[in-house]
Amino acid sequence: MMAMPETSANDDLNTSLHGLPPELQTALASLVDPVLNESYLSLDALQIDTIEPLALTVRPGYPMNSKLAALSLGLRSRMDIAGFPGTAIRLEPDVVPAPSPAQSGHLAGVRNIVMVASGKGGVGKSTTAVNLALALQAEGASVGMLDADIYGPSQRTMLGVAEDVQPELVDGKFLKPIVRFGVRSMSVGYLSAEKTPMVWRGPMATRALQQLLEQTIWGDLDYLIIDMPPGTGDIQISLAQRLKVSGALIVTTPQEVALIDARKGIEMFAKVGIPVLGLVENMATHICTNCGHEDDIFGQGGASKLAAEYDLPVLGSLPLDKSIREGADAGLPSVVADPMGPMAQAYFRLAHATGGQLWKQNLRSGEPAEILLTES
Incomplete structure (x- = not known):
């Protein structure tokens, strides 16, 4: 083993690697996040605790409970191959908050607000939003969800x-979210009968959503997932302008009509x-349950082409599978109905990709401009 420079865990080794042996610098740079495929050094997620013996702490910026064991083994193996056997590596995932100013009121404890949107209805946006929220929670995050499809x-x-x-009323004006499968949720559907339609004009609907957001006691959350109404109308724009939103996901299908509307959603944000x-490409393919034939019912490669046009990643590709619909209809979304099944695993991959992308953005972006709503 080569001689190491004398130092302690309190030294600011993370600010600069100067003074460390080149072999150690190279070894540390080889520790790569499996989702973002970037080194933990470049992501400012690596801490050197001690040199003798060598001990590291890695802090991925997204929830990843299901990946911890395999990742720990993989990182130690990389250090062994690099010539530093026996390196102690501790993994401490910690969701990185958005760089924007803290939210106010009951949103003050929310670290990231993520909107799940679509340019049109019928593409599986709500199913995606629910399973995304449940997957993030199962991976170790504290998650809330607002059903904004009023x-x-x-x-x-x-x-x-x-x-x-129904939600519990506190002090005559605040609402406690309903907790289901560990996710704190709020919906206008909790406040009205299932068969009663919301006959509201745009401004009234917007104010109702704003009240739900501000008067719900969310508590401390890593993520607040907002299931947006389909389209790009007044409600969507007003809600987007009033909140300090960390980022948005656009759900689409490969169908050309859906892609046209997805493009409008990208432009709106x-x-x-x-x-x-x-x-997120939903209903990407269909696999016949009888013969196993895979068919591109709604087209092929549409989301990838649209993503390339706007220099965006495709965070997830989900099949058209009746178990997804059956689970949602039964109140048991795929992530909780069959956590180890292929459909649930697709949503877990989406959760990792979304969390990883948000981590990288929060780490490297400055404070986004705050856009205020102007009443006409």
Whole structure:
């Protein structure tokens, strides 16, 4: 073993690697995050605790409970191969908050707000949002979810919340979110009967959503997932402008009509200064349950082409599978119905990709411009 410079865990070794042997610098640079495929050094997530013996702490910026064991083994193996056998590596995932100023009121404890949107209805946006929230929670994050699809709220059904369950009222004006599968949720559907339509004009609907957001006692959250209404109308724009949003996901199908509307969604978020984290391609393929034949029912490669056009990643590609629909209808989304099944694993990959992309953005971006809503 080569001689190491004398130092302690309190030395600022993370600010600069100067003074460390080149072999150690090379070894540390080889420790790569499996989702972002970038070194933990470049992501400012590596801490040298001691040199003799060599001990490291790695802090990935997204929840990854299911990856911890394999990642720890892989990182130690890399250090062994690099000539530093026996390196002690501690993994401490820690969700990185958005660089924007803290939210106010009951949103003050929310570290990241993520909007899940689509340019049109019927592409699986709500199913994606629910399973994303559940996957992030299962991976170790504290997660809340707002059902902002005010004319067609579906969260009560998808989460299996009984019809007679309503949010608890606190001090006559605040609401406690309903907790289901560990996720704190709020929906206008919790406050009205299932068969009662929301006959509201745009301004009234916008104010109702704003009240739900501000009067819900969210507590401390790593992520607040907002299931947005489909389209790019007044409600979407007003809500996007009023909040300090960390990022947005655009859900689409490979179908050309859906891609046209997804493009409008990307452009809308650009106009209000909200970064799009990436695209989610839903119903990408269908596999026949009888013969196993895979068919591109809605087209092929559409999301990839759109992502390339805007220099965005495709964060997830999900098949058309009846188990996803059956689980959502039964109040048992794929992530909780069959956590080890292929559909759930696709959502876990989406959660990792979304969390990783948000981590990188939060780490490297400056404070986004705050856009204020102007009442007409």
